[in-house]
Amino acid sequence: MRAYAEGLVLAAISCVAIWSAWQVPAASPGDTWAGIVPFAAAVALLALSGFLIIGATRQNADEAQGEPDNGATLEIIGLFIIALIYQQSFRWFGYLVPTAIVAPLVLYIFGVRSRIGLALSVILCPLVFHVIFFVLLGVFPPYGEVFDLLNWIQG
């Protein structure tokens, strides 16, 4: 089942890639088509996905993989969703507020249960990362469109 799914996902990716490469306008005279390499790579990927699907049909029941650890997968999907929200919230609230919220959350996911440690991370994580990257390295921090704590602190 897993091998089928892998083959089908690859086939879907390659179909989208072929369709999208086909949208690239034709080359002007004396030039080469800009879509030639993406198109060729996508067709080759489609062929490989065909091999994967054929391989899956030949795979016998004995070779089937053990039960997947759904708990771990859910945890990782959860962390990925946190990551997506975290990066998006930079745009809304700048760097400090999202980091102050996410730091204890991620520490908790990784098994930190000390209340003092989690509380300290709310202050220390944004502070340390801000000082290293935005003060010492001189990177311009992301600006929060809705509310920016740094902007508010700096008046």
Place this chain on the structure above:
Amino acid sequence: MEIFPALLSVITDPMLLFAIVLAAFVGMIVGATPGLTASAAIAMLLPITFYMSPLFALAFLYVIGKSGRYGGSIAAILFNTPGTAASAATQIDGYPLARAGKAGKAMKVATISSIIGDLMGDILLVIGVGFIASIALKLGPPETFAIYFAAFVVIGSVIGKSIVKGLASALMGILVAMVGLDPISSEERYTFGSFDLSNGIGLVPLMIGVFVLGEVFAQLEDRRKNPGETKENDSTQDGNNLTWEEYKPCLPHALRGGFIGAGIGVLPGLGSAIAAFISYGEGKRRAKNPEQWGKGALEGVAAPEAANNAVSGPSMAPLLTLGIPGSTIGAILLGVFLIHGIQVGPTLFLTDKELVYKLFACGMLGIIAYGLIGYFGATQVARLILKIPTNVLYPMIFMTAFVAAYSARGSMFDVTVMTVAGFVGWLMRKHDFNIAAFVISFVLAKGAEETFRQSLLMSDGGALIFVERPIALAFIIIGAGAIAFRVRGVLKDRKLAAGGLGDA
């Protein structure tokens, strides 16, 4: 003999020396920490190097890569957990030695052999790189494309469990690299109308995502599977000291391993794990005491360790002369060159020769630095690693990935790319796709496309140009041969497995 003035120049620069020693220490810690890789550390530190001079940045990351390879042996011997794939070969004899109370002795053999192998690799690199570059200068677009083709195929098919998945990973890397404007005609490709995508996918966020965030996801999964604590194997007083009489039989194995590693290092994509296992197998075949191998032979530590580290220097040869990174660390270093506006390829030896030789000099001093730290302080390093709370370490790495991805160009889109790349990288690992092939192909794709299209223009659109030119044809045959060789190996393994089952 450009290396001697370069060495003198580096030795007389205290800041650079400090950076080398620091990188040696950091690399060792990273390599020895189970679950952390030198690639992840280098990818994470990559944005910081924006603010350094090119030599400082390259030397710092290059030495971390070198020291990280060696650091894997600390985890393999002292914790019975290989810190890197290559150090799994060291673990075969390193762990029985450690269980017999000879962890310190094994560690010293690993350190000396690593230094021998790594220095041999670097010396061969210094001798051979100029020669390769002079040949590379004479290659035209069809030959260069054929080399790229061979690299894609070898990287995709030789490493990993599945040839199909390896090649698919390489093709996905190529497709991701095609996102953005075509450099020749400025036509949009795979942008789906997005302005951000028209600038293409950045190398730095992709690397940080795949190697750093992907690793954090993988560690979260591992925590559930292996919740046990890592313990250090203690050493008796006698098991801590190494005499010349004990190391003498190891020396031929270390030297042979050095040559094997250097030879494999030049070939893109094969990497140190293959070198270490070939050297171990070859060492056992030629050993006077083969029955001892696997039960705690010091020679069994020397052979793979020398080969593992000898890969490091020569793997820079295809990167510097052709712009083809032979490893993930090479791919990241290519990023550093590009960030600092240095064009990698045969012309590098005309434009930035001094920088290249200074980098080699830094590498050699880095070997001495990690050798000294490892010989006298490997057990202290191991104790330090055991004190690092992983439940705090990985969340901090998670947070660093975001700010590091942002710092590269101050772009929020890069942070999104990094996040998605992290999840995709974890999915690829979970489903046995080859992330090294994916990343290296991503890096190579633009150059390959350019040379491919230049070749087509040269031949008025005919693809026969790749067959008519002997060097190009030779490399295309090498690529096809690599697949055929691997398919033959897989079929042979299946036959053996079927025979085994039949007997049972």
